[in-house]
Amino acid sequence: MRRLRFGFKLFIAGIATALVVISAKILPQTPPAPIEPIITQPTQPATTQPTTTQPAPDTGYLVLVNRDHAVSAEDFQDFLVRAWPTVPVSAIYDVYLHKTALQAIAEMFDSARTAGISGLFVSSGFRGYDHQRELYENPANQGFALPPGHSEHHTGLAADILIAGIGMHEMADTQEGRWLAENSHRYGLILRYPRGAEALTGIGFEPWHFRYVGREAAYYMFKNNLVLEEYIELLMR
Numbered sequence: 001m002r003r004l005r006f007g008f009k010l011f012i013a014g015i016a017t018a019l020v021v022i023s024a025k026i027l028p029q030t031p032p033a034p035i036e037p038i039i040t041q042p043t044q045p046a047t048t049q050p051t052t053t054q055p056a057p058d059t060g061y062l063v064l065v066n067r068d069h070a071v072s073a074e075d076f077q078d079f080l081v082r083a084w085p086t087v088p089v090s091a092i093y094d095v096y097l098h099k100t101a102l103q104a105i106a107e108m109f110d111s112a113r114t115a116g117i118s119g120l121f122v123s124s125g126f127r128g129y130d131h132q133r134e135l136y137e138n139p140a141n142q143g144f145a146l147p148p149g150h151s152e153h154h155t156g157l158a159a160d161i162l163i164a165g166i167g168m169h170e171m172a173d174t175q176e177g178r179w180l181a182e183n184s185h186r187y188g189l190i191l192r193y194p195r196g197a198e199a200l201t202g203i204g205f206e207p208w209h210f211r212y213v214g215r216e217a218a219y220y221m222f223k224n225n226l227v228l229e230e231y232i233e234l235l236m237r
């Protein structure tokens, strides 16, 4: 697995010459105040090595997995825990998640219940290569499933969250689906493949696929409407 090491470089509007580099190590515990970054066009691909060598607590949670970046499922095996009975799942013995992601999803489900949202469950968490290959080769998943080695599900940090009695493609237009999309960042989870971001993510709109990235990153991406590819590009500058 490629571990990302990074420093934040945020351009602050109105102070064009001020460049603030904040080591992720000293970021406050509370989410940072919303800052509108000046996002210029990328001049280099996101594969550029960051200059900072200081590891950040959330570094491992920001692993980028997509059509261009593969990952080794073995790297994450030690972090997996069975999701049931911490959260409702569709197949009791089959759903495993990264322990940190599971904790975040459990907290989110608790808050959802308090807000009157019910019926949420995890239908898919960690997947090995064979399972992913099966999904990828199924024509019904064309445009959604990625080839083995390229799925976030190999990390256990991604979860497909569904709503009992509601079709996965219909959930975006339900109260439950909207609640998830609006609130997941509070728990460190992002809606990984939003509507209209297909050109950036390479994946069609998936209102069910949530990815744990840590609270600070999730908050920043939500407030600035960034997908993970854009956020990592920003960190690499």
Ligand SMILES: [Zn+2]
Pocket: 124, 153, 158, 159, 160, 208, 209, 210
């Ligand atoms: Zn998924």
